[in-house]
Amino acid sequence: MKIFSKEQIYEGDKLTAERQNISSTDLMERAGTQIFNWMHMRMQGAQVPIHIFCGIGNNGGDGLVLARHLILDGYNVNTYVVNCSEKRSKDFLVNYDRIKNVTKKWPILLKCEEDFPEINPEDIIVDAVFGIGLNRPVDEWVKNLFMHFRASRAFTLAIDIPSGLLTDKVIEDENAVVWAGYTLSFASPKLVFFLPETAKYTVQWEVLDIGLDQEFLHTTQTEAELIGKFExxxxxxxxxxxxxxxxxxxxxxxxxxxxxxxxxxxxxxxxxxxxxxxxxxxxxxxxxxxxxxxxxxxxxxxxxxxxxxxxxxxxxxxxxxxxxxxxxxxxxxxxxxxxxxxxxxxxxxxxxxxxxxxxxxxxxxxxxxxxxxxxxxxxxxxxxxxxxxxxxxxxxxxxxxxxxxxxxxxxxxxxxxxxxxxxxxxxxxxxxxxxxxxxxxxxxxxxxxxxxxxxxxxxxxxxxxxxxxxxxxxxxxxxxxxxxxxxxxxxxxxxxxxxxxxxxxxxxxxxx
CATH class of the missing domain: 3.40.1190.20 (Ribokinase)
Structure with missing residues (x-):
């Protein structure tokens, strides 16, 4: 299995949209729907409180798509927007409007520690705060939010990569990263899932097929390859x-x-x-x-x-x-x-x-x-x-x-x-x-x-x-x-x- 770099994943997203004649919003919908299908297959309608924390970029947009589908299917969902910047991605804003159209329980804006919700050990946390594009240190209050996740002892599911974790660098402050029980990674796992200093941030991982262009997947040469039986x-x-x-x-x-x-x-x-x-x-x-x-x-x-x-x-x-x-x-x-x-x-x-x-x-x-x-x-x-x-x-x-x-x-x-x-x-x-x-x-x-x-x-x-x-x-x-x-x-x-x-x-x- 190929292990794609973040630059290659971005290129794969772009080529997929062009070759399949879909928008980036459509691709986000596809990704969020796949996460919903994964959760729905395992939860079968269970009314465990689900706390979905969304950033204001495309990873947050994936979280909003997931939240919308869970709400429409009758799950007990609490959605939060981690307001770590004034900039919002276009696809995030599209899906922010869409979720407001399906529920009166609009996403709650988090701006500081006083806004942190109570999370019980029996609850589920979905981490959709940052994706692979993070390129700056995490704000102190966001770091404290991640520590709040960990202190709750609730099961934490990360979307694509645990937030705060970089794909090509080691994070010095382990409190500035989400510690996930499970990570659903798009297209391929990330190299950091296998290195001694960074593997601890996700206990398990699984690759979700979000329909990236097949030619891109088959012909792109990667620096790293994961070796299993079929290799x-x-x-x-x-x-x-x-x-x-x-x-x-x-x-x-x-x-x-x-x-x-x-x-x-x-x-x-x-x-x-x-x-x-x-x-x-x-x-x-x-x-x-x-x-x-x-x-x-x-x-x-x-x-x-x-x-x-x-x-x-x-x-x-x-x-x-x-x-x-x-x-x-x-x-x-x-x-x-x-x-x-x-x-x-x-x-x-x-x-x-x-x-x-x-x-x-x-x-x-x-x-x-x-x-x-x-x-x-x-x-x-x-x-x-x-x-x-x-x-x-x-x-x-x-x-x-x-x-x-x-x-x-x-x-x-x-x-x-x-x-x-x-x-x-x-x-x-x-x-x-x-x-x-x-x-x-x-x-x-x-x-x-x-x-x-x-x-x-x-x-x-x-x-x-x-x-x-x-x-x-x-x-x-x-x-x-x-x-x-x-x-x-x-x-x-x-x-x-x-x-x-x-x-x-x-x-x-x-x-x-």
Missing amino acids: VLPNYIPREKFANKGQFGHSLIIGGTYGKIGAVTLSSRAALSAGAGLVTAYIPKCGYTVLQSSLPEAMVITDVDEERITSIDFDLEPTVIGIGMGVGTHSKTVSAFEVFLKTNKVPLVIDADGINILSKKKTLLKLLPPQTVITPHPKELERLIGAWSNDFDKLKKAKAFSKKYDVILLIKGAHTITIYDDKLYVNTTGNPGLATAGSGDVLTGIITGLISQGYNPVVASIIGVYLHGKSADIAVEDLGYQSLIASHVIEYLGEAYLDLFKQPEPVQQADP
Whole structure:
């Protein structure tokens, strides 16, 4: 699913009006009606007090359309105009006149805190104060209105975006934003719904189709894309009946030190479970017995050193190499890594201490093959690209880093973002159970195993992140967040694959 910028949404509105020969007022009517349909389907005429707070722009106009339809359908509606400016949009004024024609209960003008209505916890708040066009700080009394919403503990439904939230900047004052329980977003979700600093302002979101021009929706290229099952499935490579293991590549997993052979074991096992035809682990001598006995499906090559990697020398021809898990940053290991990078031409997936070595010796970044995949956790990312002031600054730095070194960079989190070629791929799977030791090693193994099978490194990263999160989502249903460990993610990976082909459950229709 594409994530459109606010500028693109404005362009889509304009093109839709032109191509469908409708006015902006007609498009507003369509949007407000869709919100009404959404609420009516769920409320079925329930007489819960509904408080609709409308700004004086187009978002407020959407709120007025909604209020009019709710009133005409017999709902218990209180409508308010948040008088935060003397300017009113044309479509707001049209719908202000229309609502006055259907009810004697005209919208109440709010100008200060003394005008705030009483709101009970059982009531419903609809936030239609500001839309995506907000470009200035919120007035103090309006901020206090938002705090009044929150203090009421009433369910809050935001139209398009929680008021006060910007689409391209982080708000410093969390009290100057509406905290919504649900947001109905037009055309596409907003990127801020998925960033750590801004996702908290809406618990859930849903996209409403307001009939924007189909050509615009299909042909417009966006900076960000939301990745779910239906984005992953078209890229899946099926297996032929007479396939053999040689067709699915040979993954080489390099890493481990004394006491950290588990990291390499997890990555190797994940690469196999992701579908690699062959997997060889390159480890210190101390890990030989451990890995051979715990993962008989993998082959093992050992370094001459007992406790760490001091040279990287092998006589096989791997399809892809995953490197860095538990490898440490000893000077001999760093030297071995540098020598390896100077001669290596094989696609790479780099994790953990491999990233830390790159952070300490950034000249090594120029030795990476094109489209190397780098999978840092937050502190490793900071060491790599430098500190950031907020989430948007982090994305900016990460994109610049990816472009400079031609690498695929993962920003891990609740919505892991894969970055390459100025494009953001925002993942939708995963849960807090993944906050456990070894889950990153598993992700590295999955991506390595996918590249081994012939997936493009960008596609392998996107699919790998999705399957990693989906496996955890399935596993957590049986195990809970606290009991989920990295090995479980591998164990449920097969179910994550199978889920790609499951048809959605049919919706049960209520008896008439």
